Amino acid sequence: MKNIKLIFSFVLLLAVTISCSIPDGIDQDTSFLSSAASANVSKVFNICTDNSGIVRISPTGEGVTSSKVIFGHGIGKDASAIVNPGSSASHTYPEGSYTVTIIYTDIAGNQTTSTYPLVVTFRAPENVVIKTSGEMKVSVSALYAKSFIVYYGDVANEVGTPLDLGKTLPAHTYPAPGSSPFVLKVVALSGGAATTTVNKTLYDLPIDFETPDVDIFAPFGSPISLFATVNNPNATGLNTSAKVGMFTKGGTTSGTLSAFNIPINFAYGKKIKVMVYNPTPANIGKNITLLLQAPVVAGQPAAGVAIKKVPITTSGAWEEIVFDYGTISAIPAGAKFGQLVMRFNDTQAGAQEVFYVDNFVQNN
Incomplete structure (x- = not known):
């Protein structure tokens, strides 16, 4: 009799324990899951504007627990990605039109599939x-x-x-x-x-001043020399060009510097010829100096080697002055120089002396 009472008490305690393990208001009926479904599914495309082709795709929707994004481009593992709610997937596209497919999965495992057009257009540089x-x-x-x-x-x-x-x-x-x-x-x-x-x-040689954008003669010095494209002051004789360059002397060491995109290549000749017009008789006998600088080949002579001084010989008419660098033995045949400096009467301070130049050419 005592044993029967003990067994009955144990069964009663077990029943109470089981009943207390299920909180009030919660049962084990999961049939509602079959009717749970995602809603208002959509996406956000964030297309980078730096021509990288990167597009960030963010699936959206109510009740969605995960999404599979099929990019419409790429192969293998690079063709799709699984995205959790609130996250996104990035893919790099070439320029073009694509169809992006997104498969949305809800808590019950139900799936909704939607497709979206995507156009990737690159901007001009x-x-x-x-x-x-x-x-x-x-x-x-x-x-x-x-x-x-x-x-x-x-x-x-x-x-x-x-x-x-x-x-x-x-x-x-x-x-x-x-x-x-x-x-x-x-x-x-x-x-x-x-x-x-x-x-x-x-810019390289030859140079004339008929082209409006010839602006490579950059003045320098203190006081600075001046240089400008002007009308030909004496369009007769050797030079009937409409436009020429006017040089106005600044100080003793001032002049103009011309940087060439294409270097002066002595393989094509060591003589530089320049048309010169001198309006002032007092300038006769004064030197025009051409100094070649910025050698572009290692081992070529220093800029101070490639310097020539030639005097003006006339006034009131155009003359051709020849700067013959072939007389300088230190300059090799294939020497190349990136810029040309022009000075005038550079041992004297000068007083705004003016002369005109045109038609810089190179030959032998």
Whole structure:
């Protein structure tokens, strides 16, 4: 009898324990899950504007526990991604049109599939800057550019030279003087259909002043010399050009500096000839100095070696003055110089002395 009472008490205690393990108001009926479903599903496309092609895709919806984004581009594991609520997936697209598929899954495992059109368009590159240095080594920078194509402008039907971002093309040698000015063309590529084309006029010899953008004569010194493109003061005789350059002396060591995109190449001749008009008889016998600077090949002579002084011999008429660098044995045949300095009567202070120049040419 005592054992029967003990068994009955244990069963009663177990029943109480089980009943207390289920909180009030909660039962084990999960049939409602079959009717749970996601609603108001959509997406947000965040397309980067830097031509990277990166698109961030954010699925949205009520009751969604996860989403599978199928990008509509790429293969294997790169073609899709699983996204949790509140998160996003990023994918890099080429320019073009795509269909993005998103499969939304709710708490019950039900799925809703939606498709969305996506158009990725790259913007045209901006702020294209062309730099040339030394023996025409070209580099280019730009916003929103993926790469560039460079056209040197010295051959017919030229095939452009590709140039990557942050890189510099090797030296380029132009033909003999006489066929310039050359125009360097750069096409900046966006990575898509949009492109931007920029031209840069290149300066070397010969130089005349009929082209409005001839502005390479930069005055220097203290007091500074002046230089300007003006009407020909005496369009007769050797020079009937409409426009010429006017040099006004500043101080003893002042003058003009001309930086060339295409270096002066002595392989094409060691003589530089210049038309000169001197309006003042008192200037007869005074020297015009041409100093070649910025040698662009290692081991070439210092700039101070390549200097020639030639006197003015007449007044009131154009004359041709020849600067013959072939008489300087220290200059090798293939020497190249990146800039030319012109001075006048540079042992004297001067008093705003003026002369005119035109038609700088190079030959033998």
